[in-house]
Amino acid sequence: MMTGGGPADVTLTIPIATYKIAFLLGLNYPLASAYAVAVLPIFVVLIYLTVRRLG
Amino acid sequence: MGMKKPRRLLFIVVASVLLLFWVFFPVYWVLKTSFAPEEEVWNMGLPRNPTLRNFRDIFSVRQGSMVEVSGAMLSISPTIMTPLRNTLLVATVAVFLTMVVSSIAAFNLSRFSYRGKRVVSSYVLFAYVFPPFILMVPITVVMRRLGLYDSLWGLTLAHLAYTIPFATYMLRGYFLGIPQELEEAAQVDGCSRFQSFVRITLPLSAPGLVTVAIFSFVLSWGDVVFATVLLNTQEQYTLPIHIGFFLWGGEIVDPGRLAATALIAGLVPAFLYIAIQRFVQMGLVAGAVKG
Numbered sequence: 001m002m003t004g005g006g007p008a009d010v011t012l013t014i015p016i017a018t019y020k021i022a023f024l025l026g027l028n029y030p031l032a033s034a035y036a037v038a039v040l041p042i043f044v045v046l047i048y049l050t051v052r053r054l055g
Numbered sequence: 056m057g058m059k060k061p062r063r064l065l066f067i068v069v070a071s072v073l074l075l076f077w078v079f080f081p082v083y084w085v086l087k088t089s090f091a092p093e094e095e096v097w098n099m100g101l102p103r104n105p106t107l108r109n110f111r112d113i114f115s116v117r118q119g120s121m122v123e124v125s126g127a128m129l130s131i132s133p134t135i136m137t138p139l140r141n142t143l144l145v146a147t148v149a150v151f152l153t154m155v156v157s158s159i160a161a162f163n164l165s166r167f168s169y170r171g172k173r174v175v176s177s178y179v180l181f182a183y184v185f186p187p188f189i190l191m192v193p194i195t196v197v198m199r200r201l202g203l204y205d206s207l208w209g210l211t212l213a214h215l216a217y218t219i220p221f222a223t224y225m226l227r228g229y230f231l232g233i234p235q236e237l238e239e240a241a242q243v244d245g246c247s248r249f250q251s252f253v254r255i256t257l258p259l260s261a262p263g264l265v266t267v268a269i270f271s272f273v274l275s276w277g278d279v280v281f282a283t284v285l286l287n288t289q290e291q292y293t294l295p296i297h298i299g300f301f302l303w304g305g306e307i308v309d310p311g312r313l314a315a316t317a318l319i320a321g322l323v324p325a326f327l328y329i330a331i332q333r334f335v336q337m338g339l340v341a342g343a344v345k346g
Contacts, residue, residue, distance in 0.1 A: 018188050033193075047184050050184050
């Protein structure tokens with residue numbers, strides 16, 4: 001949020017890229033969703049481990 | 056051995072001081088900047104001539120007012136009143152709905168036995184720990200379809216996606232710590248199951264309910280992600296989005312007003328927390344050891 005991914009994308013992260021693609025650069029929802037889904041496996045593993053530990 | 060102890064102590068002291076500095080410097084900066092006159096906003100020290108001008112301005116500046124930044128005139132935000140009201144409204148409704156839904160859900164998970172309960176119970180947390188950015192697009196699409204895009208109701212519903220699982224998880228732990236025999240005794244005396252829940256379990260869970268309410272309020276109050284993607288007009292903006300008015304192209308447009316706005320945004324949950332801190336601590340401890 002502080003840098004908006006700039007300057008010249010050097011601080012760009014996946015959440016900011018997803019936001020920019022979906023809401024700032026032509027409302028490209030499919031591409032933004034693809035970004036989100038691309039990192040989903042990492043989160044699924046982390047969430048699974050968290051849920052197993054806390055659940 | 057004698058040397059090791061003072062070294063360890065020194066390390067702990069230095070680490071603690073650094074940690075305190077890390078945590079409290081932003082708070083200090085916001086505090087001192089909010090009371091600083093325009094010519095002193097970038098000074099690191101306390102303002103020599105403290106003023107309430109920034110607070111007066113954020114409550115009185117009208118929409119369309121202009122401020123000069125690096126030679127350019129920029130339109131700045133309306134008063135803080137509308138975003139403050141919106142944030143308060145969204146957070147309050149979100150807390151109310153969260154309490155109603157999650158207390159019933161938690162009661163279900165802590166008292167009834169049925170097939171698949173363990174899975175449901177474990178994966179209530181799943182929704183809470185799910186990163187919000189993955190849900191940005193689907194929630195926006197759903198809200199657009201429902202006609203709730205750019206409305207405070209839409210934002211409130213989006214917040215429930217996070218507050219309800221978290222609240223259910225915490226309350227479930229709390230309810231498990233309350234003896235079921237108390238409800239059974241109430242049922243022997245003529246209460247229905249629901250009445251025993253409302254008259255026995257809920258009053259006994261007051262510290263847990265307060266804790267959950269505070270956490271849900273803070274979650275909703277500070278949300279930036281959903282407010283950014285779901286709100287589109289100034290009349291609907293909440294405080295975290297309103298603060299963005301003072302940041303333009305990576306630069307702070309008006310540090311004094313930014314700090315005053317941030318201070319007010321931070322004070323509300325802080326006061327709330329301080330006022331009922333005793334309940335929060337009781338609720339957290341109870342939830343931690345049961346279930």
